[in-house]
Amino acid sequence: MMEAAATSGAYWLRLIIGLVIVLIFSQLNALFLVWLERKVAGHIQVRLGPMEVGPHGLLQTIVDGIKLVGKELITPARADRILFVIAPVLVFTPVLVAFLVLPFGPDLIIRDMNVGLLLIFAFSTFSVLAILVGGWASNNKYALLGAIRSVAQAVAYEIPLLLSVMSVVLMVNSFRFSELVMAQQRVWFVFLQPVAALIYFICATAETNRAPFDIPEAESELVAGFHTEYSGMRFGLFFLAEYTNMFIVCAVATSLFFGGWHGPFGFSFKIPGVVWFLAKTYVLLYVLMWFRWTFPRVRFDQLMNFSWKVLIPLSMLNLVITALVLKLI
Amino acid sequence: MSGSFVIDSLAHAVFWVVVGIVFAGAALAVFPRNIVYNVLGLILCLTGVAALFLYLGSFFLALMQLLIYVGAICIAIVFAIMLSRPLHLEVPKRRMPKLAAGIGAASIFFAAIGAVAWKTAWKPAAERGADWTITTIGHLLLTRYALVFEVISLVLLVAIIGAILTTGFSRRLSS
Numbered sequence: 001m002m003e004a005a006a007t008s009g010a011y012w013l014r015l016i017i018g019l020v021i022v023l024i025f026s027q028l029n030a031l032f033l034v035w036l037e038r039k040v041a042g043h044i045q046v047r048l049g050p051m052e053v054g055p056h057g058l059l060q061t062i063v064d065g066i067k068l069v070g071k072e073l074i075t076p077a078r079a080d081r082i083l084f085v086i087a088p089v090l091v092f093t094p095v096l097v098a099f100l101v102l103p104f105g106p107d108l109i110i111r112d113m114n115v116g117l118l119l120i121f122a123f124s125t126f127s128v129l130a131i132l133v134g135g136w137a138s139n140n141k142y143a144l145l146g147a148i149r150s151v152a153q154a155v156a157y158e159i160p161l162l163l164s165v166m167s168v169v170l171m172v173n174s175f176r177f178s179e180l181v182m183a184q185q186r187v188w189f190v191f192l193q194p195v196a197a198l199i200y201f202i203c204a205t206a207e208t209n210r211a212p213f214d215i216p217e218a219e220s221e222l223v224a225g226f227h228t229e230y231s232g233m234r235f236g237l238f239f240l241a242e243y244t245n246m247f248i249v250c251a252v253a254t255s256l257f258f259g260g261w262h263g264p265f266g267f268s269f270k271i272p273g274v275v276w277f278l279a280k281t282y283v284l285l286y287v288l289m290w291f292r293w294t295f296p297r298v299r300f301d302q303l304m305n306f307s308w309k310v311l312i313p314l315s316m317l318n319l320v321i322t323a324l325v326l327k328l329i
Numbered sequence: 330m331s332g333s334f335v336i337d338s339l340a341h342a343v344f345w346v347v348v349g350i351v352f353a354g355a356a357l358a359v360f361p362r363n364i365v366y367n368v369l370g371l372i373l374c375l376t377g378v379a380a381l382f383l384y385l386g387s388f389f390l391a392l393m394q395l396l397i398y399v400g401a402i403c404i405a406i407v408f409a410i411m412l413s414r415p416l417h418l419e420v421p422k423r424r425m426p427k428l429a430a431g432i433g434a435a436s437i438f439f440a441a442i443g444a445v446a447w448k449t450a451w452k453p454a455a456e457r458g459a460d461w462t463i464t465t466i467g468h469l470l471l472t473r474y475a476l477v478f479e480v481i482s483l484v485l486l487v488a489i490i491g492a493i494l495t496t497g498f499s500r501r502l503s504s
Binding site: 126128148152154175 | 400
């Protein structure tokens with residue numbers, strides 16, 4: 001009895017410590033990514049980006065964050081009050097859930113579930129939902145238009161995303177992240193499944209509402225899209241969730257296609273797995289930012305056609321070929 | 330001993346809270362006249378059902394519930410709302426025949442589900458023994474329940490063809 005109590009105590013302690021680390025990490029990560037985004041944008045446009053606060057402007061986003069916390073929370077007069085407040089909270093839940101199963105290292109998974117990969121995709125629905133609720137509750141035409149576009153986009157791109165992931169799952173026969181990573185000890189799946197990796201990355205860009213697929217919040221046409229009416233830390237939560245979502249899609253890409261905590265071709269160079277994992281994730285995040293400042297925004301019909309007429313058939317074909325090859329080998 | 334008692338009663342409390350959420354969601358899905366509330370209520374209800382699956386120990390089914398019912402069906406309903414009449418127009422009054430038809434359809438479904446639940450010989454989890462892993466569920470779906478599986482996809486096919494026909498029809502009317 002004592003033993004059981006002790007293990008359950010250790011279990012709860014582990015869970016609570018994990019949750020605290022996740023909360024701190026997601027904040028710090030978002031602060032860093034916003035800074036990086038501004039720096040990348042600056043250097044791509046031959047400017048310096050933020051330089052004033054801290055060395056190379058490193059503390060700029062912290063200052064901005066403090067400003068955001070101090071701002072007034074405005075609720076529009078004819079908004080749906082309850083839903084308007086719920087939406088920013090709702091947008092952050094799937095983000096926290098995803099961290100439960102992300103494999104940062106061989107021993108650094110909070111819970112290594114046998115349905116880990118499914119968990120992330122099942123809960124990602126809620127962020128779409130939160131955008132819809134927020135956009136609708138704002139009672140603002142730009143917000144509603146942004147929300148509608150967001151839902152259409154998310155549905156269109158979730159299908160090829162899941163199909164491309166399935167071809168990897170088919171090869172490993174598991175949804176468990178540790179097994180998916182272990183299977184890539186020698187060869188990363190990006191070499192065996194280049195098409196799936198490409199489709200995944202394109203869809204991930206769309207799912208996180210990043211340029212060139214940023215029509216839900218297209219600044220030049222929709223003011224700010226679904227979060228037009230949000231101010232202060234409510235807007236901050238949407239922003240935080242967006243940048244944490246970017247981290248999650250890149251972390252999933254790292255563990256599905258780029259070998260997770262493994263070094264290239266089985267050489268780890270005595271560098272711990274966490275470092276490999278984070279390094280690869282941040283390189284992918286850099287690529288995501290690179291996209292934003294390289295490609296112009298797509299038109300809505302181009303966006304839909306590209307998903308339904310190119311990505312979905314291609315990912316289905318890829319899945320069928322994968323299954324066929326696996327059967328024949 | 331007291332530790333397990335606390336955990337047991339906590340688990341029971343959570344169960345009843347989830348049941349409450351399911352019923353609240355179901356009520357929200359039916360009664361308000363604002364169709365956006367209806368969808369959100371439905372989502373709340375189905376999420377609660379997923380939590381019930383979790384309580385019964387099937388993580389896989391809970392996630393599938395979220396992925397299919399919340400992620401696909403409810404988002405599809407949202408699409409339907411976008412195509413329906415604008416929300417700022419006045420909502421038409423509830424019509425009795427429509428209401429009766431809805432209640433009738435729901436009670437037929439409820440009777441069928443109730444009959445199945447009544448006929449099933451429920452066993453406590455400890456006695457059941459058989460494993461309900463993803464592999465077992467997959468095998469059963471493609472062997473014993475293959476017909477049901479196919480019929481469900483037929484229903485989806487009918488829905489897709491219906492949607493294409495309706496849009497084609499209304500487009501021809503407007504042009």
